[in-house]
Amino acid sequence: MTGIEILLLTAFGGVLFTCFTGRISSSLRNIAAVILSIVLVVLVALLYDKNGETVFYRGFFGIPMVLRINTLSWFFAIAISTLGCLSVIFSLGYMRDRKNTSFYYSMLLLVNSAMLGVVFSGDMFSFFIFWEIMSWSTFLLISYNRGPAVGAGLKYIIMSIIGSMAMLAGIISLYTVYGTLNIADLSHLVLSSSTPGHQIFLLIIFGFAFGIKNAVVPLHTWLPDVYTEAPSPFSAVIAGMLTRMGVYGFLLIIYVILGAARSLHTGTIPGFNHILAWLGAITIVIPTFIAMLQNDAKRLLAWSGIGQGGYMILGIAFGTNLGVAGGIFHTLNHAIYIVLLFMSVAAVQYRTGGVRDLNSLGGLIKKMPVAFFGALIGICGLIGVPLTNGFVSKWMIFKTLITGGAPFLAFAALIGSWGTILAAYKLLHNMFLGQLPERFSNTRQSPFSMKLPMIVLSFTILLFGILPGLPLKVINNIVVSFGFGSLDVSLWGIVSETGMLNTINLFAVILAGLAVVWLFFRIGARAVPVNQSDNYAAGAAVPGDRYNYTVKFYDPLTRTISPYLRDIIDSLYQKIAVFTGCVCNGIRKIYTGYIGNYIMYIVLFVSLIIIVQMVWSPW
Secondary structure (H helix, E strand, O other): OOHHHHHHHHHHHHHHHHHHHHOOOHHHHHHHHHHHHHHHHHHHHHOOOOOEEEEEEEEEOOEEEEEEEOHHHHHHHHHHHHHHHHHHHHHHHHOOOOOOHHHHHHHHHHHHHHHHHHHHEOEHHHHHHHHHHHHHHHHHHHHHHOOHHHHHHHHHHHHHHHHHHHHHHHHHHHHHHHOOOEHHHHHHHHHHHOOHHHHHHHHHHHHHHHHHHOOOOOOOOOHHHHHHHOOHHHHHHHHHHHOOHHHHHHHHHHHHHOOHHHOOOOOHHHHHHHHHHHHHHHHHHHHHHHHHOOOEHHHHHHHHHHHHHHHHHHHHHHOOHHHHHHHHHHHHHHHHHHHHHHHHHHHHHHHOOOOOEHHHOOOOOOOOHHHHHHHHHHHHHHHOOOOOHHHHHHHHHHHHHHHOOOHHHHHHHHHHHHHHHHHHHHHHHHHHOOOOOHHHOOOOOOOHHHHHHHHHHHHHHHHHHHOOHHHHHHHHHHHHHOOOOOOEEEOOEEEEOOEEEEHHHHHHHHHHHHHHHHHHHHHOOOOOOOOOOOOEEOOEEOOOOOOOHHHHOOHHHHHHHHHHOOOHHHHHHHHHHHHHHHHHHHHHOOOOOOHHHHHHHHHHHHHHHHHHHHHHOOO
16 A cells, blocks of 8 residues: 555545544544644655555546645645644634534545545546545535525535536546546647647636636635635635645646646647736736725635735746746745634634624734734735745746736736735734724633644744745746756745845845844833823824724725725626526426426427428428
8 A cells, every 4th residue: 555545544534533533522533633634744744755656446437546646746735734734723722612513623624635635636537536525525614604604605616516517527528538537648648649729628628617716716706705604714724725726726737737838839828828827917906905895804814815816826827937936835825824814813703702893803912912923924924025935935926927028917916915915904903903992801812722823834934934945945846847947946045047036135134124123112212101091093082992093994995996896706696696596497387297288398399390390391
């Protein structure tokens, strides 16, 4: 039995074991879930730098089901297992005293196991099976809180089914044309014998499926409701890696199966990549500014996540070694800081009795310093502040666009950064700064099981921002495997013909600047503490139930631009759904259950056939 088989057997077997132990003891179940998650991280780590494939089942209509490991699959697997492990640990505190928690942990582990199955699939049939397990278990867990969560889950699964049917059509097409679904075989056959027409068909049909999962505009409408209504630790999982299975899918179809890096002699793939890049730019701009208008903390992060997905698609679609590496790196970076941000929001939500309204919070910095620090570091990564991981990947994408002669795409990415600053500042400011509402005066810090993952993720953001070469060396191997030239990667940055990124020098300059600022405040007058209610805004006292008058400081902008930032795509889908329901209800009335009506239908159909024959008869 190979290492991948042991890994997946442990993952899926652990789901059943966790479900079983939940019937015995909740404490035993929690221990089992945590141990299983840690074991999966270790097993994936042991597979580093391994390559190969194995057939694990041959009996399905003669189609062999294959598991495959390479640098790309390992890279996504280590992110899935690590972030999944931290989410399980975080859930120990957050899900305490909730009902039906055995179901929650079982589904959470099943989603993580299915994602591992997706990235380790060596054939498109296994890929599809694991993809469906991932989608349906996600639907069940989204609906965990009932009420509006069920509606969000239904929207997700309907969109997922549409994407899955598109994917299935592509898989059938591949098998019909090439007689195999093995990814390694397809990568050679498609490159050597496919026609431009078939290539563009595959790009569109798989692009539709993966675009839905990655929430590329206009296929994004499921995401805001899902992120908002799902249990917060699972929202972190969805935002961190499950949505980014779409990125993995794009890499698989464009650079592995179709070999875009080695087939630039045709105009098909570059043309599709150009369209995909512009969709990525649109995905950056519009959702980012919609995020700024949100008052629900999780909904704000949801729209921000859609926008950040645009950066990944933009880098990957641009089709250069630096751009693809930047897109992959940003996928990892976003997963780390968005999980951290969702955990910070969840910690506040846990200690404030479920409050997510940004206009009802404030002043929690002293009550929940770990959550504040996590939110601060996460937001710095989201924005792309130097010395955070997000800065490096965005620098790579921006440099790709500028040196690649795409000023409009670069400007779209820059506008997205401006919008991200406005939205992220609102999140941090309205939750942790300003005046603390009286009803939160006794708020305590979150449990250790919730603080530990936030500390680990905060450290990782800074580590990959100061020493980006740690993940970039792996990413460079992925890019080379696609057929691109190798990047000149060092532990502290990247060297290119037009300049270099050296994070160590950057770290030294920023550290010196911070020392000057600290010295300035040190020699200045000491701060005089006052009661938090003893402050004024524009000459008037601040009301006790609001932390300051700027609680709605985006309202003028909201009134100005909100009519133009409505999600018209979602409205269109709603109208299509209503129309489809009316048509189905009309068709349903045909089936009356009365046999006389069915005989009449047959007579009318036969009569219609006879009339058509008489009209079109050549005699």
